[in-house]
Amino acid sequence: MSKGLPKRSEDYSLWYNELVKKADLAENSAVRGCMVIKPYGYSIWEKMQAELDRMFKETGHSNAYFPLFIPKSFLSKEASHVEGFAKECAVVTHYRLKNAEDGSGVIVDPEAKLEEELIVRPTSETVIWSTYKNWIQSYRDLPLLVNQWANVVRWEMRTRLFLRTTEFLWQEGHTAHATKKEAEAETLQMMNVYAQFAEDFMALPVVRGRKTETERFAGADDTLCIEAMMQDGKALQAGTSHFLGQNFAKAFDVKFATKEGGLDYVWGTSWGVSTRLMGALIMAHSDDNGLVLPPKLAPIQVVIIPIYRKDEEFDAITEKANEIMTELRKAGVSVKYDSRDTYKPGFKFAEHELKGVPLRIAIGPRDLENGTLEIARRDTLTKEQFELASQPISEKITAMLEEIQASIYSKAFNFRTEMTTEVNSWDEFKEQLEEKGGFLSAHWDGTAETEEKIKDLTKATIRCIPLDRKEEAGVCVFSGKPSNGRVLFAKAY
Amino acid sequence: MSKGLPKRSEDYSLWYNELVKKADLAENSAVRGCMVIKPYGYSIWEKMQAELDRMFKETGHSNAYFPLFIPKSFLSKEASHVEGFAKECAVVTHYRLKNAEDGSGVIVDPEAKLEEELIVRPTSETVIWSTYKNWIQSYRDLPLLVNQWANVVRWEMRTRLFLRTTEFLWQEGHTAHATKKEAEAETLQMMNVYAQFAEDFMALPVVRGRKTETERFAGADDTLCIEAMMQDGKALQAGTSHFLGQNFAKAFDVKFATKEGGLDYVWGTSWGVSTRLMGALIMAHSDDNGLVLPPKLAPIQVVIIPIYRKDEEFDAITEKANEIMTELRKAGVSVKYDSRDTYKPGFKFAEHELKGVPLRIAIGPRDLENGTLEIARRDTLTKEQFELASQPISEKITAMLEEIQASIYSKAFNFRTEMTTEVNSWDEFKEQLEEKGGFLSAHWDGTAETEEKIKDLTKATIRCIPLDRKEEAGVCVFSGKPSNGRVLFAKAY
Known part of the structure; x- marks a missing residue:
């Protein structure tokens, strides 16, 4: 996959x-x-x-x-609004098609022209x-x-x-x-x-x-x-x-x-x-293996995959899987049993990794004998053996899902911290932006002129003035003019 | 209201x-x-x-x-599909507006014309x-x-x-x-x-x-x-x-x-x-007083209205209302307390009737003394005194909501039965349609020609050939040609 x-x-x-x-x-x-x-x-x-x-x-x-x-006239009623949206509007001008006289297909009927053009909403304030x-x-x-x-x-x-x-x-x-x-x-x-x-x-x-x-x-x-x-x-x-x-x-x-x-x-x-x-x-x-989804937004939180050679094995595994699914669903966990016989387990593993299913449970004949399961985490790509007798499976899975949710957040939080750099000179600004990217926390003189020049030179824009920023006297990283606090620059999507 | x-x-x-x-x-x-x-x-x-x-x-x-x-070309790919939808299409021909040179506002930019027009979907098969x-x-x-x-x-x-x-x-x-x-x-x-x-x-x-x-x-x-x-x-x-x-x-x-x-x-x-x-x-x-909503689709199933003169009365009623709301919500009933002091009870009664709230509970000072409530049904416009000690209020309300749901259905079902008439001659057809309307169950010869003539003469169309109709030899109510079963005619929205 x-x-x-x-x-x-x-x-x-x-x-x-x-x-x-x-x-x-x-x-x-x-x-x-x-x-x-x-x-x-x-x-x-x-x-x-x-x-x-x-x-x-x-x-x-x-x-x-x-x-x-x-x-069309509505869009123009707020002056700066129309400036912001007129350049990217889909415009409806006609309300009917008709057969072309030369039989080449349907054409717009010129007689069905609207008196006033309609804009397909780019946003609905007006x-x-x-x-x-x-x-x-x-x-x-x-x-x-x-x-x-x-x-x-x-x-x-x-x-x-x-x-x-x-x-x-x-x-x-x-x-x-x-x-x-x-x-x-x-x-x-x-x-x-x-x-x-x-x-x-x-x-x-x-x-x-x-x-x-x-x-x-x-x-x-x-x-x-x-x-x-x-x-x-x-x-x-x-x-x-x-x-x-x-x-x-x-x-x-x-x-x-x-x-x-x-x-x-x-x-x-x-x-x-x-x-x-x-x-x-x-x-x-996400990573090289595909999506990583936080459990709270994953359409399927747990997938169960049977590992078997013989039909009898499949039947016994299915029985166990059904038991587990009933218990998990009762606990509010969304779970799917991937019993397709047209694909091998390895293919299924890769597919569910690609789709970011947070937890994968594999059950084979030996697991049935030993009362165990293999549980694999998508986010860390780690596996563990779980003994069914040790703890109710729903408790185990619920706890793991919570842990994954928290762990994905921490990872992203730490990454962002690492990717946020205070810069204090124009050289530092350019160097950090080039080598590392991320958020550059820098002093800015508050003018649109400086903002635009920085954008033209580096493609970095002011993403925001953080609401929790502290007042701090400084000088603009570009113009050297006075500033009373840092803003966040970055290249952006 | x-x-x-x-x-x-x-x-x-x-x-x-x-x-x-x-x-x-x-x-x-x-x-x-x-x-x-x-x-x-x-x-x-x-x-x-x-x-x-x-x-x-x-x-x-x-x-x-x-x-x-x-x-536009997609719409034409299925021949009868385009015939059915081309006559009523909103057509996008341009993708930009610009300022008019004479300063009169924004106009469609003639240079932003699409190579192929786009139809706003009338349906999405294509x-x-x-x-x-x-x-x-x-x-x-x-x-x-x-x-x-x-x-x-x-x-x-x-x-x-x-x-x-x-x-x-x-x-x-x-x-x-x-x-x-x-x-x-x-x-x-x-x-x-x-x-x-x-x-x-x-x-x-x-x-x-x-x-x-x-x-x-x-x-x-x-x-x-x-x-x-x-x-x-x-x-x-x-x-x-x-x-x-x-x-x-x-x-x-x-x-x-x-x-x-x-x-x-x-x-x-x-x-x-x-x-x-x-x-x-x-x-x-619905009726002359406004909407009648089946409880299963009513956004608010029960409204509680306090009837009071003095502030102390209002406080005591509110306490009782809160108790009732807690119990009803636990039972899955959606309930609203209309405590607005800017409107009189009579106005509120009329408003909630207009909006089709299935049940209205009124609580006054005497109700508090007597342990009673007044419950009014929107569908029948009937009222009853309810003794709180007689039955848990959630049971009473749940049962009433179910009864209303069933009763609204029965009423509509009986009306439809009454409004469905077998007609066996063209005179009868016209007379029934004119005087009573409703569904006319009639023999039809199966031709589009007859169907169209009946439509032109009476505005009645064949609504459907009921799936459960019985095979029955007869003659077409209009043409006198043989028919093997009745269809339903009616004027329609």
Whole structure:
């Protein structure tokens, strides 16, 4: 199965692409830049969705659904928003096909031209705020806490499976509040929800930070983000939460009667994570043998493989496997028995390693005699003999799954620590970036000009201003001008 | 709250439209024919999705995701398919906007024209079968049992919330099989899954049937369906399951190596239900006071309303309400305490009736003294006093919810029985259709010609050939030609 998976250390980019395809996660479709998310990949996404959705609901949000299409004029209503999105829009101009007169097939019917073109949503602020105008009259209608699970389209020139695709799946939260303070608190809360999800479920340590003005969402007053470190030393933005100020309320004239009898524009936020998280998950933990999945997001946590020569042996093993499965399922563990007789055990071992199943149990005739099992961990590629009499199997497996979840997180955390370097001069900056990559923690003079020059010279961008950074007087690593704290630079996906 | 809801008996169509809006289910958006599904409406859809998804997985299907866009040439590959869908397609022709030179705003950039136009999927057979070509080589890859939850777009000229919208949400199953028999069994199985869902969860009795050739899905060899009767005597197609034969396999050249060493085209099915089910749910059970929801799909099953004058009374009632909620939630009942002090009880009663909450509990100071509660049923609009000492409240409520679920179904079942009439002459046909509507069970000569003439004259179509109809010699109600069984005619949504 894993034949042909390139080595991660030799060609990280090829390794990633091949892994995504060979592990049955996703593939390119016939439509430029659009992917097909295959059943195994989608089942991981479904687990992510379920946890995120639960967290959104626990923080008071409800789901709703808004139109796929946005009238062209809507997009232009918020000035910086249209600048940010107009360059990458799929535009619907017609609503009918017809048979070509020369019999060459179907063509667009020129008579079915739309009066106003429709944009396939790249994000839904405009269409949602145009709706909120009707939903919000008074302070009693606030806060409005809505989320949407949807597909969006951004016409990207260079695409990569999960990381950057023309169409992708995401959730976008859109909330409206009576006060600035409340909207800011929501922005922060949702960034923290994302961080908690990344750390607790994806086993992915993230830096909580703020974007610079240059990197801010088009139409926001402030953008918070979570940034993660991939195994090749490049950063990946894993989620963003935007404080929109009153920008969209003003663009769509959304006012409310205040408690005090006045009339004021509503304060807004929006926040999203996408199928990009799948890319982060894959790149953060996997190795030359394939995927490494944190147990909390693995569609199958344990696979049982029978090792046998004769049919009688198979029957006895199957009986034991069924017993074990019943016990594991009762304990909430998802387990699969791979009893296919068309493949040999070695092939199955490699396949389940490639697909990142956290634990593999092998049972052979001698195990039945001795009351043992072989348990193999995917993350460490270690094996152990387990005596069934020593402990209930469900306890053993549950404990191992917890240990794996924690261990994958620690490994990624230690890697990130190792890959975060304080640099204090421009030479050091360039040298570290070139030789090691990772996050460079450096003083910056706070100007967009310096930020851009550094980007032009090195391709490194300011990933974020960490929220927990300490005030510290220093001089900008590039311009030598004064700075009051460090920011994180990195090359990024 | 319910002020302004028109009477169902006076203007069914207006009653439906107003109900959908006033009960916060959905509304029209700024984009022609596209709806906004509001949080309360979406929460009902989520419950439907959860149950259907569970049923699909229990029958062995996995979810996946395929592109929103379909290259124009793909749509034409299956001849009857393109005929069925070309007339109602949203067509993407460009991928960028730019600022107009005269400063009048943004315009479509003429230089960003696509080489081949993209169709926003009206259904995904073509893009999925073009993918299946790569997934299927051998009988070992079959059956392939995939489902997708997605949005689709059909450019409808006349739209109605939930029932017929330009964009709608649905699931589409697409399966591939090694034999005709297996694919036919799948087609039947999924139709039965839909019927079971409609009856057990939506409390909606359905006729399981087969479409005539005229009404068949464009590209299918056979279409099975479930048909329901609405309260105005019009039928509604609630779900379809298509046997595709080898049509799409041939169009996209999907062959597989058989067990016997040959090479054959794959057999296919597709099946779907959509947000149209929301329309069916609303129209089947609701009344002049608003929605009537079957408890199994109600986002809130029980609402508790405090009746009080003084603050001390409110505190004591709240304590009791909390006790009850804890017990009900433990029993798996979803319950909400409506403690808003900005609205009076009468207003709250009307609001929760409008929104179809199955049970309402009112608690006043006298109830606290007497150990009683008032429980009101939404479906029958009846009230009863309940003595808390007589029975655990969770048992009482659980039993009542079950009774309501069954009772709503019976009512709809009896209505449908009453609205199904055997007619044996053309005069009788016209008279029944005019005066009563409903399903007309009539002999038909089996020709598309007769079917079309009846449709032109009366607007009634053949909803289905019931799967359980008995063979019965007769003469066609219109042409007088021989027939071997009755079919169901009706006017339909």
